[in-house]
Amino acid sequence: MKILLAPSETKVSGGTEPFKLDKLLFKELLPHRTQLLHHYINILQQGDLQKLSKMFGLKKEADILKHKKDIIHEPAMKTIERYTGVAFDYLSYSELDDHAQRYIDDHVILCSNLFGFLRADDLIPEYRLKQGEAVGKIKVEKFYQEHGANLMEEYLKDEEILDLRAGFYDKFYKPAKAYTTLKFIKEGKVVSHWAKAYRGIVLREMAKAGIESIDEFMKLPIEGLSIHEIQTKKNKTEIIYNIEN
Numbered sequence: 001m002k003i004l005l006a007p008s009e010t011k012v013s014g015g016t017e018p019f020k021l022d023k024l025l026f027k028e029l030l031p032h033r034t035q036l037l038h039h040y041i042n043i044l045q046q047g048d049l050q051k052l053s054k055m056f057g058l059k060k061e062a063d064i065l066k067h068k069k070d071i072i073h074e075p076a077m078k079t080i081e082r083y084t085g086v087a088f089d090y091l092s093y094s095e096l097d098d099h100a101q102r103y104i105d106d107h108v109i110l111c112s113n114l115f116g117f118l119r120a121d122d123l124i125p126e127y128r129l130k131q132g133e134a135v136g137k138i139k140v141e142k143f144y145q146e147h148g149a150n151l152m153e154e155y156l157k158d159e160e161i162l163d164l165r166a167g168f169y170d171k172f173y174k175p176a177k178a179y180t181t182l183k184f185i186k187e188g189k190v191v192s193h194w195a196k197a198y199r200g201i202v203l204r205e206m207a208k209a210g211i212e213s214i215d216e217f218m219k220l221p222i223e224g225l226s227i228h229e230i231q232t233k234k235n236k237t238e239i240i241y242n243i244e245n
Contacts, residue, residue, distance in 0.1 A: 001160040001213055003108050003203065006169050008085025009057065011126050015075030015082075019125045025109070025117050026155075032147045033115060037072065039136045040114065040129070044068050057130030067128035074125035079110050079118045082126065086193065087164075090200030100207040108203070109152075111169045116144040117152055131168060141171035149173045160214050164199045178235045180214050185228060186243040194243060198225065 021037070022030050043051060044067075052064050080093050093104060108120035113129045115122075134140065152173045161179035182202065184195045202222060211217050218227075218239075228242040 001107065001162060001211070002156055003206070004161065004163045004165050004169075004173075005087070005108050005110050005120075005199070005203070006165040007079075007110055007112050008083040008088060009128070009130060010084045011082050011128075012077070012084055013126050015077035015123075015125065017076045017123045019072065019074060019076040019123060021072070024115060024122050024124075025119045026148060026151045028151060029116055029148055032143070036114070036135055036138060036140070036143060039138055040127075041070060041072065043136060044070070055130065055133050055135065056128045057133065058128070067126075071125045071127050076123035076125050078105075078120065079112070079122045079124050080104055080108065080120040082124055083110075086196035087200035087203075090197045091204050092200075096204070096207060099210070100204075103207040103210055104203070107207075111144075111165060111172050113140055116148050117173070141168075144172045153177075162214065162217065164203065175235065178237070180217075180237045180239060183238055183240045184225075184243055185240060191243065198222075198241070198243070 021033055024033070043055065047068065049061060049064055052068060053059060056064055056067055058064050058067070080088070091104075093101060096104070105119070105121040110118045110120060112118050112124070113131055114127050114135075115124055118124065129135070129140070132141070149172070153176055156175065157177070161175050161177070163175070163179050163181045182199070184191050184198050186194065205220060205222050206217065209220055211220060224243060224245050225241045226244055227239060229240040231238045231240065
């Protein structure tokens with residue numbers, strides 16, 4: 001099975017490996033990624049603070065200037081370690097044992113706002129791009145949907161899919177085959193912040209248990225959660241969890 005995960009806008013700085021664009025998932029995307037990065041770096045080099053503020057989703061000049069760099073020559077680290085949002089904090093990849101880390105590396109596909117579809121162990125530099133913002137005239141979600149959605153469909157054709165992404169990332173790729181998603185409710189209401197946290201918790205428990213199918217996942221006990229309802233509509237099955245504490 002494969003697990004789809006959204007990125008975060010916040011990222012760890014640094015890295016120990018060289019960045020190689022041609023080593024990322026789907027070599028067929030190389031010319032398209034090259035085109036997008038060319039536009040991105042051109043905007044950085046022009047140095048228009050207003051444009052950069054909008055593209056980065058930042059207001060303070062010091063914060064903007066921190067991200068005004070040639071990312072092609074910046075050091076890289078694993079994608080799963082680069083991101084630092086709520087889900088990644090609760091996943092705590094660095095604290096997992098080698099077996100669980102290998103599970104994440106092998107099973108998780110992320111959807112970057114700049115690089116598109118990535119394996120968890122693909123090496124990427126630090127970058128900044130606000131979710132939903134265009135790079136120049138390129139709408140990134142439409143760009144990767146056009147050039148990469150068919151590659152994802154082929155890549156996942158023999159896999160069960162657990163989609164842990166936020167709904168925005170359907171714009172990059174929405175499975176045409178059967179897939180499973182999760183929803184989290186507390187006291188009858190859908191939650192957002194805790195949804196991010198529990199996506200990380202769910203993924204962590206899956207990695208520790210070595211879950212290889214949706215059937216196995218359905219039997220996995222997760223502390224603080226109970227299955228409230230399961231809904232299936234067309235090719236989408238949604239497991240609705242009740243947060244108990």
